[in-house]
Amino acid sequence: MKLYISENPAAKSADISRRIAADDMILTSSLPTTAGSRMLKGYMSLFGAEVLTRLDNAGFTLAGKANVGEFAVDLLGETSYFGAVETDGKLSNAAAELLKAGEVSAVITLDVNGYPRRAAAQNGLISLKPTYGTVSRFGVIPAACSGDTVSIMANDTAAVSEIFAVIAGHDDKDGTSHPEAVCETAKTAAVPIKRIALPVNLTEGTNEDVKGKLAAFTASAEAAGIEVVKVESDIIAVSNIAWNILMSAEVCNNVSRYDGVKYGYRAENFSGIDELYTNSRTEAFGELIKSVIIFGSETLSADKYNKQYDKALRIRRLIVEAFAELFSEYDAVLLPACSALSYGEEIRADKYAVYTENRFTAPASITGLPAVVCGSVQLIGRAFSDGSLLAAAAKITESEGK
């Protein structure tokens, strides 16, 4: 079981409260960055991620690079070339295990397709996927750029808030980065969360454990004086269908650069440039990424673009509008983060299960809205309400303890 793909031995002496890990989608110049892929095994970047520079300046020490699924698109990391993480025969996740083992106080993750939120939900941890554009993506291995968000996983909301305060902020090196003042707003709990909408049609297909967590969270919220109202949303329920199209297209485009020519894996046997490409990519990429490449390539093809990709972009706008409508009445939207609190044989046997399991995480990915996982459920808020979501999560978690 490989929790770290590469480690910084010097970090052992650092105080646990200052010791962090980053998943292997976050580039470092001192340690290799692999994206969990054979393609980038041993790849040394010439530069590190902006988030890590900020954390370093704030006195945090990087203990190592957490194992991650290939390009972070899978369920929990099971597609990593360096091996899946399992505990007691059950599928787990490297970042979550590092936190539970007390190895680090927080893990910086890249939320491409929801893995950090699923991992946090299944392990009773906190994960914040901040508002898109509040944390720099400079120095992050690109996957689905329109949704990729540097996220934070930790044992409690206080640790998440502390890290978020350090890493959020404008960065000139990222063209999608918001102005400093807007990023600062996201850190404050300016708008208290009083009313939460629960789209019940999105809870369908979750098991009893998850339903129980939703009920418990609802009860705690109400005990804390926060109203939870059941609603329905057809359009939010199709988020993952549109997201699968957009994500696949973008990932396909972003991994095209790994062609065996400049760096990364190169096949030993080939004749001519076309075979160099084909053999290198065939040998180095795993099944799930190959399916993403094929699906993404098809959806962007001239005859499918209008029917699929362009339509997905339109649906993205409808989903943004649907959330805006909910936010005119409610301060947050409550959703499950996964269908089960641990994945059984059935879901693990399906190599492509993530394309449906991501229906709980896709709404926040496709809209760029902030999402906090706490109490094994997910709370989505207005853009830049990150601080408010964390405050609500803390408040509800506290009353749970009482």
Next chain:
Amino acid sequence: MKYETVIGLEVHVELATDSKIFCSCSAGSYGTEPNMHVCPACCGMPGMLPVVNKRVIDFGMKAGMMLNCHINRTTTFDKKNYYYPDLPSAFQTTQWFAPIAVKGLVEIKTSTGKKGIRIKQIHMEEDAGKLVHDIREDTTHIDFNRTSVPLIEIVSEPDLSSAEEVEAYLDRLKTLLRYARVAECEMAHGTMRCDVNLSVRPEGSNVLGVRSEMKNMNSIEAIKRAIDYETFRHIDAIENGTEELVQETRRWDDIKGMSFAMRTKETAGDYRYFPDPNVMPVVIDDKWYDGIKSSLPEFPEVRFERYTTELGLSEYDARRLTESIALCECFEAACKVTGNPKDCVNWITSEVMSILGVRGITYDQLKLDGNALGELIKLVSDSKVSRVNGRKILDAMFDDGTVSPAEYAASEGLIISTDTDLIDKVVAEVVAADPKSVADYKGGKEKALMALFGKCMRQLKGNCDPQVLRKALIAKINE
């Protein structure tokens, strides 16, 4: 039956910005050592994000305005996907959905008169690198200096109908873009390249024929030969059924003088365009737009008109000056100082152009300060410095842009002497030392006077009004 040729051009022009389109690497790739102007961004390494160079948008807008285009106030960037070793990220950032400029018009002049060529659109994009094949080692090397160098692609409507028109059109683009100082447009340097789309149809027909496309043409002579060849091939196919014409991309082999099929429409790559999520739409507000609009230069023909009518220059001189905006600007500044346009054009077309020729500097690269040139011309026309020494001073000004002509003339002793005692003294010495020449002159040999005159001038280091010297010399001989 008579046929007409229908030609549309896609012209790629490298923008003359200092840095590349999405990173701060130098964009001046021509003639540098391989891979000297590269960074992780333009080498396609993961983790770098594109940050748009605002100058590229400025230049794109200028180009659009020079070609009378409508400027899209919201312009976006898109990704074009294809695999090739010279394209490190396996996608090219270009403009597919909302290009910077659309619907323009360029007027050309040919032997048959004036004609308007419609511009369909101008889009901005990044260039790819270069493959260098080493035959001895049987290897291919990649030079990324050119990757992400900004380009514009100017797409014309199929309004051109002959090689002569194509040449006139390319010339016109070159002139206009050079005037706006946005591009060098030098085919030999690869800063201007051209795709030729060609079909033929019966004269008077308004249905387009089957089109072939010749890619990456990089000399005007080759383009002309290719157009003639393709026109012949198309007509031959239609008239004599020599082959079935299909829509295809062809490669022009200038040595063989023939084109060869590369790929048909069916086998052409699907570029899978989609909007680049990392580059936010660029919104051009009124302030930005107006700023660029007001920075545009006067068109060459407007300048020509003004030079010939208001300034009284000959058409020949006006044409030579308006070849380059750098010459025009230098000329105009010099005129302001001297108030004598004819004198200034004379200096520029003789002395300045001669120095440029000797030093191998193009007209557009001229950096001479027009005010300083004006001061120099005035020194000469006021008989304070001789023309010959004026040329020396001009050379010094080319060596060092900070040289002031008056100060230089004074410090180097190049001011014309008005000291008649000195002139008389030199004349007396020269005449006394060369009785043969004096006798020859007196005997009717005019040339002998020139020899004496030259000796005097040399002794005076050229710092003497020739008229004054000549008079003094004749007077002395006739004493």
